[in-house]
Amino acid sequence: MSEPAGAPSGPPIDQSTKGRILVVDDDASLAEMLTIVLRQEGFESRMVTRGDEAVDAFRTYRPDLVLLDLMLPGKDGIDVCKEIRAESGVPIVMLTAKGDTVDVVVGLESGADDYVVKPFKPKELVARIRARIRRFDAPTQESLTIGDLAIDVAGHAVARAGVPISLTPLEFDLLVCLARKPWQVFTREVLLEQVWGYRHAADTRLVNVHVQRLRSKVEHDPESPEIVVTVRGVGYKAGMV
Amino acid sequence: MLHLRPRGTHWLPEPVRRVLTFWRRSIQARVVVSTVLLSVAVISVVGWYLLQQVQDGLLDHRVDAAIAEANDETAETRDRLEAVPGTEADVASQKADLVDPIIERGATRGFYVVLAGPAGPNGRIADGGVNSSPLLDTSSVPISLEEHFDEEAPTAWTYTTIRTTDAEGVTTSSRGIVVGAQVLLPADAQTYTLYYLFPLDEQEETMALVTRALLTAAVLLVVLVAGMTWLVTRQVVTPIRMARRVAERLAAGQLQERLRVSGEDDLARLATSFNQMASNLQRQIRQLEELSRVQRRFVSDVSHELRTPLTTVRMAGDVLHDARSDFDPTTARAAELLQTELDRFETLLVDLLEISRFDAGAAVLELDDINLVDVAHRIVDATRPLARSRNVEVVVQAPGHPCLAEADVRRVERVVRNLVTNAIDHTGTERAGGDIVVLVAGDDHAAAIAVRDYGIGLAPGEAAMVFNRFWRADPARARTTGGTGLGLSISLEDTHLHGGWLQAWGRPGEGAQFRLTLPRRAGAVLRHSPLPLVPTDVTEPVT
Numbered sequence: 001m002s003e004p005a006g007a008p009s010g011p012p013i014d015q016s017t018k019g020r021i022l023v024v025d026d027d028a029s030l031a032e033m034l035t036i037v038l039r040q041e042g043f044e045s046r047m048v049t050r051g052d053e054a055v056d057a058f059r060t061y062r063p064d065l066v067l068l069d070l071m072l073p074g075k076d077g078i079d080v081c082k083e084i085r086a087e088s089g090v091p092i093v094m095l096t097a098k099g100d101t102v103d104v105v106v107g108l109e110s111g112a113d114d115y116v117v118k119p120f121k122p123k124e125l126v127a128r129i130r131a132r133i134r135r136f137d138a139p140t141q142e143s144l145t146i147g148d149l150a151i152d153v154a155g156h157a158v159a160r161a162g163v164p165i166s167l168t169p170l171e172f173d174l175l176v177c178l179a180r181k182p183w184q185v186f187t188r189e190v191l192l193e194q195v196w197g198y199r200h201a202a203d204t205r206l207v208n209v210h211v212q213r214l215r216s217k218v219e220h221d222p223e224s225p226e227i228v229v230t231v232r233g234v235g236y237k238a239g240m241v
Numbered sequence: 242m243l244h245l246r247p248r249g250t251h252w253l254p255e256p257v258r259r260v261l262t263f264w265r266r267s268i269q270a271r272v273v274v275s276t277v278l279l280s281v282a283v284i285s286v287v288g289w290y291l292l293q294q295v296q297d298g299l300l301d302h303r304v305d306a307a308i309a310e311a312n313d314e315t316a317e318t319r320d321r322l323e324a325v326p327g328t329e330a331d332v333a334s335q336k337a338d339l340v341d342p343i344i345e346r347g348a349t350r351g352f353y354v355v356l357a358g359p360a361g362p363n364g365r366i367a368d369g370g371v372n373s374s375p376l377l378d379t380s381s382v383p384i385s386l387e388e389h390f391d392e393e394a395p396t397a398w399t400y401t402t403i404r405t406t407d408a409e410g411v412t413t414s415s416r417g418i419v420v421g422a423q424v425l426l427p428a429d430a431q432t433y434t435l436y437y438l439f440p441l442d443e444q445e446e447t448m449a450l451v452t453r454a455l456l457t458a459a460v461l462l463v464v465l466v467a468g469m470t471w472l473v474t475r476q477v478v479t480p481i482r483m484a485r486r487v488a489e490r491l492a493a494g495q496l497q498e499r500l501r502v503s504g505e506d507d508l509a510r511l512a513t514s515f516n517q518m519a520s521n522l523q524r525q526i527r528q529l530e531e532l533s534r535v536q537r538r539f540v541s542d543v544s545h546e547l548r549t550p551l552t553t554v555r556m557a558g559d560v561l562h563d564a565r566s567d568f569d570p571t572t573a574r575a576a577e578l579l580q581t582e583l584d585r586f587e588t589l590l591v592d593l594l595e596i597s598r599f600d601a602g603a604a605v606l607e608l609d610d611i612n613l614v615d616v617a618h619r620i621v622d623a624t625r626p627l628a629r630s631r632n633v634e635v636v637v638q639a640p641g642h643p644c645l646a647e648a649d650v651r652r653v654e655r656v657v658r659n660l661v662t663n664a665i666d667h668t669g670t671e672r673a674g675g676d677i678v679v680l681v682a683g684d685d686h687a688a689a690i691a692v693r694d695y696g697i698g699l700a701p702g703e704a705a706m707v708f709n710r711f712w713r714a715d716p717a718r719a720r721t722t723g724g725t726g727l728g729l730s731i732s733l734e735d736t737h738l739h740g741g742w743l744q745a746w747g748r749p750g751e752g753a754q755f756r757l758t759l760p761r762r763a764g765a766v767l768r769h770s771p772l773p774l775v776p777t778d779v780t781e782p783v784t
Contacts, residue, residue, distance in 0.1 A: 030553045097548040118548035122559045233610035
């Protein structure tokens with residue numbers, strides 16, 4: 001761990017661009033097309049076509065978001081995802097050619113925040129990138145508690161009895177969203193809208209996988225959760241403990 | 242008047258039913274019981290015949306001996322009477338002289354004697370005045386035989402029951418033969434009848450012995466037959482039962498199960514053939530699995546290989562489309578066409594890949610409790626822009642309570658979205674009937690969504706064909722609507738994956754209704770749907 005996850009990473013964002021994006025895709029045409037579209041939308045980007053070069057490029061380029069293809073030469077996209085996640089909480093959006101359950105879930109479990117299935121519409125991709133990068137702005141001075149956890153919203157920090165727990169920004173947002181309204185049961189659709197920023201997103205598996213990842217970090221026993229409680233047939237809510 | 246008889250055996254008491262079930266299921270029990278019954282019948286007949294033969298033989302022999310003895314005695318008596326001087330006139334003493342030696346001989350030789358007479362209807366034994374063996378009850382001589390000797394008659398015999406009373410007054414009776422013969426008493430020149438009663442004790446004892454021996458033999462024979470049948474059927478049935486168990490395990494998917502083969506008899510050959518069949522099945526299933534795996538792999542590869550360039554083309558098309566205001570009109574139109582056709586190409590590709598996933602059996606369910614009321618509202622909200630553009634209103638009619646089903650929300654939403662967009666497509670802008678209605682209902686066993694439209698409807702027979710791949714109701718009209726022709730096929734596969742029903746109803750000019758029914762619990766068998774397939778606002782035509 002080079003730095004506490006959740007803290008703003010990299011040098012201050014160049015004000016002339018909306019953010020820096022690392023594009024990792026083995027298809028050169030697609031990678032180039034992506035950089036064209038991203039530049040049109042005001043993002044700065046760099047492309048990498050090999051999996052084994054992706055982590056080095058990530059360290060030197062320090063992007064605000066990573067677009068990661070899962071099938072890569074040199075090193076598998078899943079491994080790349082795990083390595084980046086081990087170093088940083090930077091948002092990772094997977095590009096996958098397979099909408100199958102297993103591939104998506106494996107990708108999400110290895111640390112990706114979101115995924116886009118090829119062939120995607122450029123506008124949809126850009127909307128998702130914006131939704132992920134936007135999470136970094138507008139900190140509010142607020143401290144919350146959920147169960148025996150203390151949350152410092154402005155400092156993006158979660159601690160149990162003074163011991164900090166490292167969460168990715170997305171997991172942090174998910175926890176804050178539940179903690180702000182402990183009396184409310186959130187459906188998966190509402191969570192998608194409030195945490196991921198989607199209006200009509202189809203896939204609630206995103207929520208399931210991220211709730212599991214969050215539980216594995218904050219629960220005493222992830223098998224019998226007390227912080228993030230499942231309300232059968234409806235969704236999730238903050239635990240009363 | 243049909244089906245008045247109760248089907249099955251529910252009305253029988255439990256133990257009887259269990260016995261009947263055992264009887265139906267066990268070949269061994271049936272064979273053993275029927276063999277035993279048959280052999281009991283045959284042995285009874287044979288035994289009965291044997292007994293008859295033995296008895297007849299014994300009795301014939303005894304009767305011959307008895308008659309011979311009686312004749313001897315009578316002849317000797319006659320001789321003695323002829324030797325008596327004609328002057329003797331005391332009837333009583335002559336009778337006693339006549340009969341006493343015979344009685345004495347009878348006592349030693351084992352027969353009884355009665356002297357009755359004089360012959361004629363007035364000289365019945367019962368009237369008294371007879372000389373007889375001591376202890377003998379004279380009524381042992383049957384009346385019929387007495388009547389026979391009312392007239393003068395040669396020697397005659399018949400069966401009777403001999404009753405004797407011993408010194409203590411105990412009466413015993415046994416079967417016997419009575420032989421009658423007439424003698425002329427010189428004292429009164431009257432005919433008297435001598436009855437000799439021969440008991441059949443010896444023969445009875447022999448018969449009882451023979452009967453006991455035969456019965457013992459019969460019982461042993463039946464037990465032997467039963468045992469042999471049981472043993473023989475067991476030898477045949479045991480391999481069959483083993484084969485059944487192995488077949489059951491094969492059917493349950495344990496393809497490596499085989500029968501043990503021992504010897505070279507018919508059963509061993511059956512086992513060999515069975516094993517060959519199992520091996521062939523296993524090989525073919527392996528081949529199919531391999532094919533399916535290759536197919537899945539192929540689909541996955543094609544998916545990746547096609548999707549990546551399509552994404553690039555798609556993005557390039559978008560860039561061109563966004564910049565079309567800078568082009569001359571022809572190029573701008575080309576950019577627009579490129580865009581719309583790319584959309585079509587993309588949906589077609591997605592649908593094709595989905596169908597091939599179903600065909601490869603690679604589709605899996607992500608089950609959760611979902612509320613179909615929420616699903617209906619979400620889909621109707623999502624399709625509102627499309628409905629507005631067609632000038633159609635879509636309304637949801639749902640009960641106040643949640644309609645839950647254990648299902649994969651992604652697939653169910655895809656099915657409902659498909660039904661709603663289909664309804665919008667087929668209502669068209671020239672609609673006459675009314676809004677599209679999405680009905681939701683649910684109970685403890687199932688939940689259902691029905692989409693009712695008042696569009697062009699379905700011609701007779703089309704309700705079954707709408708789920709066929711690339712089937713179009715109206716080829717001339719089809720190209721203007723957006724569907725790939727695979728939507729309903731995919732919906733049907735999605736529904737079958739849940740163990741649910743997807744059915745269509747329609748009539749030309751009256752619109753159509755598509756009904757999706759899902760079981761409350763995944764894997765449960767559906768028996769009914771909470772919603773009718775034929776809409777309630779339709780009147781059945783009089784046929």
